[in-house]
Amino acid sequence: MCGITGIFAFNEIGRFNLPNISNATETLEHRGPDIQKVYVSDYVALGHRRLSIIDLNPEANQPMMSEEGRYQIVFNGEIYNYKSLKKDLSQKGVVFKTESDTEVLLQLLIHEGKDALNKLNGFFAFAFYDQHKEELLVARDRYGIKPLYYLEDEDRFIFASELKAILKFGIDKEIDSNALYSYLQLNYLPAPLSMVKGVKKLMPGNYALVKKKSVEFNTYYKLEDTFKKPFEGSYEEAQIQLRSLMENAVEKRLVADVPLGTFLSGGVDSSIISAIASKKVDDLHTFSIGYKGHSFFDETEYANAVAKHIGSKHQVFSLSLNDLYDYLPDVLKSFSEPFADSSALPVYALSKLTKEKVTVALSGDGADELFAGYNKHAALYRLWHPGFKEKMVSSLSAIWKALPKSRNNPIGNKIRQLHKFAEAYKLDPQDQYWLLASLLNARKSSELLSNNLLEKIDFESFDLWKEKLLSPLKSKSINQALQLDQELVLQGDMLQKVDLMSMQQALEVRVPFMDHEVVAFANSLPESFKVNGQRKKMILQDTFRDILPTKIYNRPKHGFEVPLLDWLRKDLKSDIENKWLDKDRIVDQAVFDWDEVQALKKKLFSNNPEDSHATIWALIVFQEWWGQYMK
Template sequence: MCGIFGKWNINGSPADRSEFIRLLDLLGHRGPDASGSWFSGAGDVALGQRRLSIVDLSEKANQPLHNENRMVHAVVNGEIYNYPALRMELEAKGHVFSTGSDSEVVVHGWEEWKTELPSRLNGMFALAVCDESSEQLFIARDRFGIKPLYYYRMQGSFAFASELKPLINAGDFRKEIDSTSFSDFFTYRYIPSPRTIWKRVSKLPPAHSLIIDKDGIVRLNEYWQLTPGEERMPWYDVVEQVRELLKTAVNEHLLSDVPVGTFLSGGYDSTTLALIQHQQQYPLRTFSMGFDGWDKSEHLYAGVVAEILESEHHSEIVNGADLTLLDTLPVFYDEPNGDISTIPTFMVSRLAARNVKVVFSGEGADEIFAGYGWHRRLMTRYRFSRENAWERKQGNPMTGVKGYAHAMAMGLFDRSKLKELLHPSLHACIPDDPFWFYRQHYKKGLHPLKAFQYMDIKCFMGELVLQKVDRATMANSLEARVPFLDPALVSFMFSLSPDVYFDKKQQKPVLAELLRPHFPGGILDRKKQGFTGPDHYYQDEKWYREQLSDLQLVKNNLINDTFVKKALERKDFWRLWKVVVMEKWFLRYL
């Protein structure tokens, strides 16, 4: 895990080396163990990395990495889990490796496979390759967007980075908010790819690569697609297949030269990951976060699971005073993120980072096993039969794009609400269809549940949840790995008909089947809880009045004070949460 940064002055002017190092160091929290940079002979290309040492801890594995004749250079953020097999294949073809780093397969893989390289990698990654012989720069991002990658083009130059900070703090960058992105934040709680909050800066979408040549011609390519299906399989065949796929994924994700810990809530997802490690006799280190005075806090369940699995367990309690973290989080969330679990995620990451460098996290399980509340609410509107997989109810508000938008909203902003919120000068920037991003990823031909799950992967998880986890963990120099997003496991679950793995009476029945022989009913039969904390943390009227009393967003003609006052009167706290988050971001960056 690390932070990467690079720049190519296509006009041929040499890079300012001291300026480049200054900008690279803005990613120091992502990689405190080492800093490395490479400049081309002419000085027009610069690559840099801040390293968090995980695999091959020696200095020789510091990046940038180079091929044998030093004509191909690469920086990589993340982990390549299938690197042992790829290394054997590449060595058999004559490539000579100089380190034990998993990232070195990127350099030699580029020599062998060129733009097909990302499709050969199983891992979480954001990478860049400079090929001096072909005068090309290639960047790519993993299939699900676990690792972030931003880029911008100015006249005569191209730059990329793991976070926005190196790009927007460059001397030639002009800070201008993208008004449509500003509007989109209130609809989605994030800025959908490929836009960012800034004009002229783009976010490389998941499963995409980009190549730019010496003439400045850019080609964007989607190198992988998730293909949903409706296959039926016997129940126990599904369970056994998931068991084997998870065992393989966990084994691959344990690839590390430092200890690996696990975020543990006592819920199905994290408990499954901990159980598989325990069964493979891996020494468990688990970390949980509880909430003071909340009867739904899961830290007690996590403690029970940890005791059963004989884990070295660490726990901490959050209280309402920790909302003050919102003032400092924008330093790391340099693109606004409206997820209400940003604070507890940051805190459990801080706890884990005192003990380990790498941690397992359960993201992806709810998406592939249909574990969210909106999945259950959707499916209560349908009757299943073998002959007809589902029957629509005429006018069912839960289905389709609008149904998904309501499920995601946490305070819905449709077009009319956006006009109430935003200053009149921004009304022209409100999309005609505020839910355009959901519509882009909505597949009409799918079973309604599978359509929701697909949008979960592409929208909610890919844009909001994974960004939250990346920023929270990296702020604490901690690498988060997500075994449930192993491509083979995700592809298998998406190939199945929902009636194979969904049961209205049992949440995530496949995982429940794996866990039931090992844990008491009190662990398995309780209602699912989100990692958010008690509502009163986020619905304190006095706190909101303090936060919203003197808004820079109002003074800068971005939002209407009238909306804020009326929302306070209505106690419309979920909509106001997004206003507070955006205000905190604005104060930090403008």
Template sequence: MCGITGIYYFDKDRIVDSTLVNTMSNALAHRGPDDDGVFLDNNLGLGFRRLSIIDLSPQGHQPMCNEDGTVWIVFNGEIYNFQELRPMLEKKGHRFKSATDTETIIHAYEEFGAQCLDYLDGMFAFAIWDGRKRELFLARDRFGIKPLHYYHKNGIFAFGSEIKALLPIPQVARDLDYQTLWNYFTLMQIPAPHTIYKDIRKFLPAQAMVVKADGSKRAWQYWDIHIQEDFSKSEDQWVEELRDLFGKAMRRHLYADVPVGVFLSGGLDSSGVVAYASKVKQEPVKTFSVSFSDDPKVDESPYQKIVADKFQTEHYEFRANADILQAAQLLIQECDEPFAISSAIPLYYISKMAGEHVKVVLTGDGGDEVFAGYDGRYHTAERLHSLDYIPGFAWRGASRFITRYYRRNGDENDFGRRLQRVITWGQQTPDERYLSIFTFFTSFQKEQLLHPDIVREVQKGFGRYYQQVFDNAPKTGLNRKLYIDLKTSLADEMLTKADRCTSMVSIEGRVPLLDKSFVESAFKIPASLKLNREEGKLILKKMFSDLVPPEIYNRPKAGFVVPLKQWMTPAAFQPLIHENDSILNRPYLEKILSLNDTTGKNWGYHLFGIYQFLIWEQAEKSGVALLEHL
């Protein structure tokens, strides 16, 4: 976990000011408190903040260069196969001065150019300055584990691990993107490549880019998952292959020159990671969990204890209650934009607790997207295919009816709420409908929530990138849904959450279930071995069954649930609501606050989305700097 940033002026006579690069870099100090560095080359500047994980010596200092100083790199992440690549590069004449994986990337770039990405196995975001060509080469890892943002306007290209690294640049405007805001209230996160700001973009997973001296840039996708079901192997053969690949992945992910621990939720995926870590490591594994004293129904501490006892881990537990909601403000300022994935709040506190004991943590993220863990969503999507038999004119007529009905009755009527969602599904394509199953505010509700001028400006869709995902996905079946999840919500939601929560407290998060070889093998497994009519992750359960206690792999999927209905109270909103808000409709907000408080319906997740936006809006208007960690 490190922080990288840089700026490139296309006017070759415009010299980069070291003060500006230092300011950009210092905005990322929490990502790398161990060391910092700046490299300047006239109209180019690179900045770096280091979290030392491998080769803790000064030889790991960045920005780092090749032997003759013509190629420079800033790099965030880990290359898990760097020890295999190094001898191959040395045989080709490259000389190494450190034991870092960073230097492997430099020499791989010298040897293979942009094709070096084909050789790198890991999680990464990096920028390489090729002084001979006066070009920047940037890339993000295959699954989007490590973040990377950029600005390209006004004769400038700038990049940063987080948005906050770009905001000190005077030319970067902070204009709100209303289309992005519309999508935020649908998904509770902001899908790539967009950000809340019109002129700042996110790199997509597996995206590479070359920026030339004339101001032009070329971006491309350098990798995609190849899905081709292989029916030649039996289920037992697949299980053995997965066990072998995951064992190798765990050994790579546990390699570090600092202490390593595991986040333990009590679910199958994190329990499997703990099991394999205990198998690989000689000493007891350090595990970190959260429990909820406010709501025993979502408290998973009994399952966490089963796993911790089974593998005799050195276990630490954080007990959460409504008081931890104060971390929401810190989370927003870390993300630099609205982000309302509620499980990020307790995850921050687990990360903070883990940071007192380790510098690297392994998580169980990725198992649901690769092995079909969202079985309820898949089955719902299949049932909703029947809506396609109703002609479009019928849905359009129903839409006009429900619009009038909704304006009269609003959200107080449960029948109206359900009917409007069904009518929305009926007018969507199957892919849009699949995404909408796990969305929050409907279009009807957003039209009530947002100012009319904003509603008139936006388009009701998920954007061009989502359409590209739909076009590239397998034509039908479960693998189409898994591909969509892998390319969208995994990076924008789950991996963003893990990255921000760990970076806030200066530790590194690793994701062994997203090991490249492991995932590529998993997508060859027939879909019938992952999902049946009752449950998902069938083969993953069998893979872990020789190590994980049966109480874990036989339990229903629970998810990481936070008791938001109890936490989202009028008192929590009181400091954030303003009379003359130009974006949100205050009467509508007050209405759903009342519904959440006085009825049995759970509006907690909707309200949390508004709560997070209001915190961001307040900080944006006041220009609040990053808060001191709570």
């Protein structure tokens, strides 16, 4: 697990940027605190920051060069099947100097080129340079677990694990107005968008081949293909296969030459990972966080029950709002582009405290998007299979609209959900999904932007992208909704959040549910195995029911949320009024419309805040990013 960056110059103008490689690599120190190295040739420069996980020997440092000096690689991630790949290569006469997966990847690419990508089981972003051919192969894993940004212009191709490294190459800095428009709706930026115009994210399952005069983008893995081979066995047979695949996926991710543990929130997903790992690791360490004085958000009761059941050495980090406030500056500083999922705060806290004990942690991320675990999935099922209850909720739309709504307490949150369901009931399937997946609609997002920004938005391009993205939902298929979640929410939000927050602490987090064999199997299952009108994640829950305590099944779904509304209304009120959303700043900045910002603040401090706190948080994150990188 590391940080990578590099540049391929197309001409002499591009070559002027090569000396920036050291400063660009330095910005990634948090991703790899152990060592920094760079490689520079006439037209190519590669930089690497290392977090040592497998083979702590200095010979495994990067950039790693082949013995004769022709090939170089910088690599971020882990290849879990590297031992079997190494065995195959050894039988072909390849001699290895290290025990690292990096050297195996280097040799596999030397022998098989881009065809090697489909043989990799792991998560990765890498750049592989052939000095003789003067070609650079840049690739990203199947699901975007590891990030990779790039910029291409007539003079150079630049890439990096984070946007901040690309900015060190002296590029023009202008807001991508379409990206900002998307960000206000979703609270994150899905690939290929970035907040800086001209900088993009390499799509998951894609690679770029960079040559002297051109860049070719290609796809080696298509997520949609995994839905085209339906499972034909029974529910019981599917359970047996799922259990085997998950046990293998966890076991692969337990290989490390450093201390290892698991995140344990008390939800089904992390509990499954921890329970499997506990059977394979003696004295497994598990970690969770709770909130002092906020029982609505606290899940430690369930995490403790699981830890006791599986016999792990469990540690709970109990946080107050003051603790989160103390973490805020570091969290905001860690975003090299705006990212407004507020659950990044507890993930940061959990990563920071877990890092004091271990260097690698396994998490349960990905299960909801594979097996239909969100309230959104249950809502879509009911919208597409309506009965008396659903029609009644819809008919009471005016009542739900009038009642106060808030995520901060059970009653207000239930009213909020009923209102959103009633609103979705009136829409077509595509718009139903978008409403449930977003926090702000298109109209309100437009109103929040200044005329200056609105003039720059290519609405036609955005609408075409959205229409193409949502078109499969015409069939009202939960599996199609899950495909969208995996392409949009999982990659843009959940995986990015975990990567950003954990790597800020140089903690490697591994996600067994994202093993490509598990993903392919989950996506082959009929939706009837996953969700119905009463239950979500059916097959996942039933498959592992025998190894988990009953207590965690008899509870409502709860996300990894924070008591954000209270926090914004109290601890951060002064900064909201006098710093982030101060009138002079908003007007001078000319990004947002002052009247709309003022109305949003009024809503936040009213008796009916609804989801205003989520949008306020998105503006705060943007303002901190703007001040750090764009001002």
